[in-house]
Amino acid sequence: MFRRAQNPQVHDLGRVFIGIGFMLLALHQLLDVLTEYAGTRTFQTVLSGISTTPILSLLLAAIVTWAAHSSVAVVLLVMSLSSKGLIDPYQAFALTLGANLGTAINPVVEGHSGNDLSAKRVPIGNLVTRIAGIAIAFAALSPIVDWMTAIDGDGARLIANFHTAFNLIVAVLVMPFLAPLANALVRLMPQRIDENDPGHPRYLDPSAKETPVVALQAAAREVLRLVDILGEMLTGTKDALTSNDRRALSSLRQKDNVLDRLNTAVKRYLTSIDPDELSEADRHRLDEILLFSTGLEHAGDVLDQNVLPHLAKRLRRGIKFSKDGHRELSDLLDRLATNLRTASALFMSQDERVARMLADEKIAFRKAERDGTSDHFKRLRRGDIDTAETTRCTSICCGTSSRSTLT
Template sequence: MAPFVTLINLAGLIALLLWGVHMVQSGLQKAFGPSLKTVLGSALKNRLRAFAAGVGITTLLQSSTAVGLMAASFVAYGIVPLSSALAVMLGANVGTTLIVQVLSFDIAQAAPALILVGLILFRSFPTTRGHDLGRVAIGLGLMLIALHGLIVELEKIDSTQTFQAIAKLISDQPALALIIATILTWLAHSSVAVMLLVMSLASQGIVQVETALAFVLGANLGTALNPWLESRHGDNPSALRLPVGNLINRAAAVAIAFPLTSWLAPMVLMIDDDKGRAVANFHTAFNLVNALVVLPFLTPFESLLRRLMPDRPDKEAPGTPRYLDKAACAMPLMALVNASREALRMVDVLHAMIAGTRAVLEEGAKSKEKVAEVKELDDALDKLNAAIKTYLTEIDHQQLSEADRKRLSEVFTFITNIEHAGDVIDHSILKQATKRIKRGVTFSPEGFAEIRGMMERLSWNLQAASTVFMTEDAETARKLADEKARFRSLESSATDAHFARLRAGKKETQATTSMHLDLVRDLKLINAHLVAAAAYPVLEEKGKLLSSRVADA
């Protein structure tokens, strides 16, 4: 009976450790996630800054998966290069080791104080960041209690013959240790929890340091499996580049380090004779050295990934959601990132609608099929908009922080305006284009040049809107907001030029006068939706948006 009770105790303590890790991760993500996402978006413009941001943000969020999702969302629409996102992942790999470093010290006595402080914060600030930081403190306290309990229980079973036989089997088979750690990390979705368990085993001498290093390598490999496995459902190989690149990098580093574990074990003990600390030091050193070696070669690595996984036409129906993972609804930060990534697909659809509409206007009678294609794209836009809104309502709103609620509102505003922009094309511009095709009339060269220039500027503004939506960069938001005045000016000058051609008696202008003016007005309306979708929320948050354009009396 005693061995059975001990096993139950071990399982319970491991579960407590996992729950403590979950509380720390969820609390930090709710407290700092949205603001850190903005920091990450700015840092991704530079490779070294991206690496530093990966270290810092992952240290706070304690989730390289969450950081990877944010980086992938920036890459999804080409806002940042893949090499910068890979640099973030290198930094994230280092960042996950820092909490392990802190917990490798004997600070179990701080557990009651952490839980007490955490409970006070949690109960005193029910809707503020203090509430989330209280969750973090409670989680850390539970982790320390679990670690201390693991050490006590492991001491009890260290002398049993069965456990010694299992420990000897694993110690004699480092490859088995690597495989076990990989599987455990994949199942637990947490390299931190597995690393803390390995440190406990090593500190009690239950496994040799060499075997513990193999466990460390397995934990590093296992933590790269989840993003890759979760991305495999996509039909487009380009969506896999970041998770596959991270997995290739980890696998190559593990393959190089694994044969050297017997040589590295004495070296890490020379630095610190505490076996638990030695394991933590190796974990940090492994990821740091890997980052320093790979960082200079990210550009050719990006080229290799692009050759291995080239872009190809998306065979999936454009209105079918791709990133709305229901399981992520319990974690607001990940769910909001998923919704943001799906919103970028709406941008892709709207971009295709603008390009298709331009082709309709250029090709005249030959464009009847393209009208139907653009209408189908608008249907896809409506479906994505409805799917994202439904997904947003399924997020656990009780776990939403104030910053999460703000981001949810921004996503809702963005997709609503993008959908409205598509409706302008479908319900107004395409009707005008169809009417022109039936009448067999064409725009004057000067008139169509004006329309073409406005549509080209719309495409650029749509790209800018997606950038502002993901990075919340105030300077880009201001430039996008200025485009509203620019389009008013374009509308005014196009109207004046149109009436000048009417006075000159140009036949094309006379035949298309109402269509031309309606088109110009509709294009200005689409641009207004783009500005409202992305620029205004950011400028309002920064206090740089006036309540009215009307001058005081």
């Protein structure tokens, strides 16, 4: 699937299966290493020394899980030790609780390390719920051991049942308290706004919504940022026709994410304005802004989903466009960039002359697309076109233009 699939989704799914395979392989190898250590006299001495102090068993398992980065591996090790009779069920349950604690520590310690504390909300929330569940289970460990041992006395199965039951019960019990817990985490770890983040709106002033005409101008100004970002994507797409820089393609796809975030921010801002405060002209302008912003975001999706995957495939296969094909694609992208500037001028000026100019350009652009496609097929019949253009030139031309709202 990864090597031979033509469909990008199937290709990526093959990569997913490869990743899962490597994870399972690593897990088995890790378990083999831990099992080897479990048979040593030193390890057995440590287990005997902490067997009378369950809290030490819990802490030891937490440390080992943190170091191994896998609670599954540690729980499997505990199951192995229990099946061999090296530890009793009480100590095995304490070790299992420690494995559940250790797996919650890793995301907190090794997760996002920036200045934005909001990135720590989920791992800290997970750690808090785990600690609460472990504390309750540890306090009632004796009756839990007696009850579960009476159900199934098999050492390995006993640990698997306890591990599964613990996680399910904690999940069910925490569900009703998710909202207050989330609110508390938001208050304790507020999001740090990065003013340099390109996806963060700059002109959507909440206080301006009290004066709709000012709010509409602020939203229009924000939409012009979408125009700039889409223009950068078109320029980058043109450069990618001949460039071999994979990072540049990845950067272009990130710009589409910025478009999505800004478009969402504009829509939320405009739809939060009190409709009773809007005049008929204000409503018309609001609809125009929403339509234009959505069109820009859609044009970015066309580039991201229809064009960039073909360019990425060109890089993977190491092929190039012919000179004529490259010229035609470059000309189309240049015309799209010009249309984008014209559309933004019309959006701000509302000038009928600009509207007529853009409408005429739409017809001319369609003709250029048809001519380019016709020339492409002529070169195919002559047999003087390379593999890349043969397979992708027409689809990129159409993907760039036929679904784009710029024209």
